[in-house]
Amino acid sequence: MPERLITPSKITAWLECAHFLTLRSQVDAGQLEVGVQQINSLAELLIQKGAAHERSCLEEFENDGQYVYQVPGRNPDESFEQWVQRVGNPMDQNFDVIYQMPFVHSGIRGIADFLVKVESPVAGFCRYEPIDAKLTRSEGKPGHVLQLCFYADALEELTGLPPRLMHLWLGSSQQESLIVDQFRPYWRRLRRQLASLLDLDEVGVDTWPEPCEHCDYCEFNQTCQERMRSEDSLVYVANIRGDDRSNLEAGGIRTVVELSKRLEPVPKVHEENLVRLRRQAALQVESRARPDETPPFKLIEPGDDPVYGHGFDLLPAPDFGDVFFDFEGHPFWTPQDGLFFLSGLYYRDASGEWTYDARWAHDLDQQGIMIKELVEFFARRRQAYAGMHVYHYNHTERSSLERLTRGTDAEGLFGQLSDSGLFVDLYVVAKNAVQVGTESYGLKYLERLSGFVRRGGIEQGAGAVVEYEEYMSTHNEQLLDEIARYNEDDVAATLALRAWLVDQRPSDLPWREAQVEQALASFETDELIEGLKQFGRDSPEHLLGDLLNYWRRERAANVTPKFARAASDFAELYGDRDFIANLSLEGFEQSESRGQVVTNAVLTWPAQTLDPSFSDRRNMLFTGVGVERGYCYVPEIKVSARRLKMRWRERDELAGVVPSTMTYDDYVSPGEKPGVLVHLAEQLIRPNRDDPVSPVAMALLARQRPRFAVGRGPMNEVFSDDLDDTLSWVGDLQDSFVAIQGPPGTGKTYSGSHIIYQLIKLGRRVGITAMSHNAIDNLFRATHELFEQRGELAALRALRFGVSKPTEGALSGVKYLKSGGEQVENDRFNLIAGTTWLWARPGIRAYPVDVLIVDEAGQLALADAVASTNGARNMVLLGDPLQLSQVAQAEHPDGSGASVLEHVLGQYATIPSDQGVFISETRRMHPDVCRFISNQIYEGRLTSHASCARQGTDFGTGLRWLRVEHEERSTESVEECDVVGDQILKMLGSSWTDHRGDGHVFGAEDFMVVAPYNDQVRLIERQFSGINGLEDVQVGTVDKFQGREAPVVFFTMTTSSGADMPRGPEFLFSRNRLNVAISRARCLAFLVCTDALLNSRARTIDEMRLIGTLSAFVEYSLDRTHESL
Secondary structure, eight states, X not given: OGXXXXXXXXXXXXXXXXXXXXXXXXXXXXXXXXXXXXXXXXXXHHHHHHHHHHHHHHHHHHHTTOOEEEOOXXXXXXXXXXXXXXXXXXGGGXXXXXXXXXXXXXXXXXXXXXXXXOSSOOTTSOSEXXXXXXXXXXXXXXXXXXXXXXXXXXXXXXXXXXXXXXXXXXXXXXXXXXXXXXXHHHHHHHHHHHHHHHHTTOTTTTOOOOOOTTGGGOTTHHHHHHHXXXXXXXXXXXXXXXXXXXXXXXXXXXXXXXXXXOOSOOTTSOXXXXXXXXXXXXXXXXXXXXXXXXXXXXXXXXXXXXXXTOGGGGOBOOOTTOEEEEEEEETTSSSSOOEEEEEEEEEEOTTSOEEEEEEEOSSHHHHHHHHHHHHHHHHHHHXXXXXXXXXXXXXXXXXXXXXXXXXXXXXXXXXXXXHTTOEEEHHHHXXXXXXXXXXXXXXXHXXXXXXXXXXXXXXXXXXHHHHHHHHHHHOOHHHHXXXXXXXXXXXXXXXXXXXXXXXXXXXXXXXXXXXXXXXXXXXXXXXXXXXXXXXXXXXXXXXXXXXXXXXXXXXXXXXXXXXXXXXXXXXXXXXXXTEEESOEEEEEEEEEETTEEEEEXXXXXXXXXXXXXXXXXXXXXXXXXXXXXXXXXXXXXXXXTTEXXXXXXXXXXXXXXXXXXXXXXXXXXXXXXHHHHHHHHHHHHSOOTTSOOOHHHHHHHHXXXXXXXXXXXXXXXXXXXXXXXHHHHGGGBOSOEEEXXXXXXXXXXXXXXXXXXXXXXXXXXXXXXXXXXXXXXHHHHHHHHHHHHTTOXXXXXXXXXXSOXXXXXXXXXXXXXXXXXXXXXXXOOSEEEOOHHHHTOGGGGGSOEEEEEEETGGGSBHHHHHHHGGGEEEEEEEEOTTSSOOOOOSOOGGGTTSBHHHHHHTTOSSOOTTTEEEOOEESSSOHHHXXXXXXXXXXXXXXXXXXXXXXXXXXXXXXXXXXXXXXXXXXXXXXXXXXXXXXXXXXXXXXXXXXXXXXXXXXXXXXXXXXXXXXXXXXXXXXXXXXXXXXXXXXXXXXXXXXXXXEEEEEEOOXXXXXXXXXXXXXXXXXXXXXXXXTTEEEEEEEEEXXXXXXXXXXXXXXXXXXXXXXXHHHHHTTSOXXXX
16 A cells, blocks of 8 residues: 555664664554654754765766766656656666666665676576665764665565665765665564564554654654653653663653652662662752753762772872863864864963963874874873873773774873873763753753853854854864864863862872773884884784784773773672672681792682682682772682682782682783784884794785696696695795684595694694694694504604693693793694694794694684794694684774684685685585575585585475573573473484494484573573483583584574673674584584574674675575474
């Protein structure tokens, strides 16, 4: 029906806000009249910028000589459907580009920005692909992709063929190309949900206004604001969380006034939290009666919580050298880039007068100079005034400096300043020291406490953006003066608020000390980084410059969120298994350690559920009285007794440290690896004939194609996956590397052991490395067995470094060496196995192995691999980045955070045949299982060996979805445990067939249950332990089962819905983890989850792809019926 036609943009709005569709339907039905709605000036500016970006894309097509057809516009007297019929199919006329093509398909209408003809269309796909121009800079949004999915569907309906790719033309001028089939399952699921709402007339059921990102652009923004005001909605309570609001509303509290009077407990709202919220609501109600007066406030009484109520503890003593700092920026200065055009500073000059210092930047080069000079100014002032701090309001200034210095020669200096506690966020201080009767704790609300009065003009930061946009057109210097006055008000107001907070602060409270402890020494020098950055952005030297700070960024990313989390309220931390909250100092005791008497602080804590692995932890991070960021060693911890011993140091005593919250420090020092990269950088910046640059390191950084001795290498320079072919050329690598990508079941270890055997037989010295000892031992043992099988152990002179000789199972003829790396610095051994820490030793540089085999290279960081070239002439990278991948915690510039295999593959999911080996045949998965893995993960390149088709069960082969119903399950689900157990019991005793065609009876050992969380693993093990037939079922996480297999595999997703995910979609929905889990199966793979989990909403394009893969699994499983199940 025409009145039901909706647009892709409205579907996007529905995803952001269910209430939007309610209001839209009411308008369509004539039940609601909406007047002209005003959008804010910044939103209007961004809409204009978006339209300008689309026009520039059109001009680029035209200037490039493309034959562009602009679709005639819609006539005033015709419906959208009539317009579509009039336009017809201009693709039949073979235009290069079609602009503004209208579509109607399945009750949805839309206009594609561009349809672009594909130069070499792939058979079976449409010869036109949709492109949408979007202002967003670095990555599109889910709504953008949904619009493209609609155009893809409409194209298929019109032409009979689907497009293979769809594209976003981003504001950065880059095109983001997306594989249509990776997103269609998610899109189809959303469309079914929407169709169900529309067909059943359920639009508007239980929806009400909720603030979201779409509000600024929504046609109903004013309507919703009026309703929320009229209803005195809880959204106006300052600092209230969404889950608190939901729980309060479920408990019958729906207004600010009702909350201000609530004395009785509310289910699911912690008592302390309810007290805070009630007090906040009461202050706001009081303020309503006197809107023109200073807002009422109450100082927060300090309690057991280490942060809330302790805001004043975060204040350093005022110092003559203090600086107050604020940025002004334009998020879309150009479609390609944002710009911080002003940094405003307020500080005392030499005479003691407060002065405002405005530093401008009108392009990116000037911004880079401004940022560097800003960091250097802070460093000089800290040197001149040791007690000074930089004050800002909210995190933007500090986090923006961190982002803008990343990968520059100012990164190290900024990191040192930040780690020293230089920056003070007054927002954090204020919200934890005082409650104020305002709806927001923004600066413009809280500055009223100090009596600060602004000079008028610009009213908010968005206004500064609009003013600067006008300046860009007119170059009217008066506009800059107005922005500077506004910015000066901001920094002066920050000073005024700091003064007010100091006045309110208890006089007997000690001032916060500067935090100077740093856990990671810095090997890098700014000069080296600056020198490397002089090379081109795509050069190996530039990439090395980004790698020099890799481990420093990783350390910061590891500890910073932990310290931030540790600073949370105790009420929040009690439910977090990774944190010990509310520690109490019981006393001290002395003991002997390595011949010395040491002091330990004995700490206890109240009842809370902790991860059992705490008992094995020794290195910890903590916060508490006297310290914001503390590191300690815990020689003993007894989780069941709620008691631990912490090594006590003299400085802890002097600082009056009392730990209140603790978590584990699982970061592993990189050892000498940063030094290898620094040495390489010095070789490049200051060349020395006697110390030449490692050619394999440069080849790896440059992502060069493999090099071989003259006249050698693969035939026609094309790599096949035939092992004999690989063995024929692997010994001829010349100062180079080669990547061998092996999907699940393709025999990577088999190939690796034969490559090592071949190399040693050729007289080469070989090394083995990987991130884990288990991976190293797996390949090392397979190689040893191969030599043993062939009766050639005498030719093997093997050393296993980094592990003690096992009491059982030691390999004959192998030397085991736990430490003492100097014993490796010779050429006695022709096979040496050890982690990357070994290969980074300076002494091994003089005795490099001929070929270093890097196993599980998809999990090894590029930085670690480059460091390992220190001990190798050539490398073979063996692994698969599409299985368990290397996990970089930090955000690294320009690909420097990738695994070494991800780096080598670049834009490709599977390695091209002219760049390396892709092992294309699995000997594990039945074709019905392999088909899904191949199409979804490996671009259709993976096939099953013919013998795999012989495998089968009485219950069939392929994929199955076991739908389960449960709610509010996070890391444990007894319902899924029961369903899995029932299915296994049903299958026990039935028959299955292996790849040889031999029949077997299912036993417990033939089943594998994979879970994402250790909690679910432990639950299943407990439940199965008491059931006959289930005791011996293999249960574990994905990490445990990599490299293993079973006839039948169950993947229990555990979590009830998107709202219950403890670690985010990128973990639970990981395509890599799903790949590993499902590909363990020889015959049958079961996915166990709720429908609600599959209906999770994606916040990013990556999440769309992740959820789409799960949805595709369900679609594969529903392609056939399975009555036997």
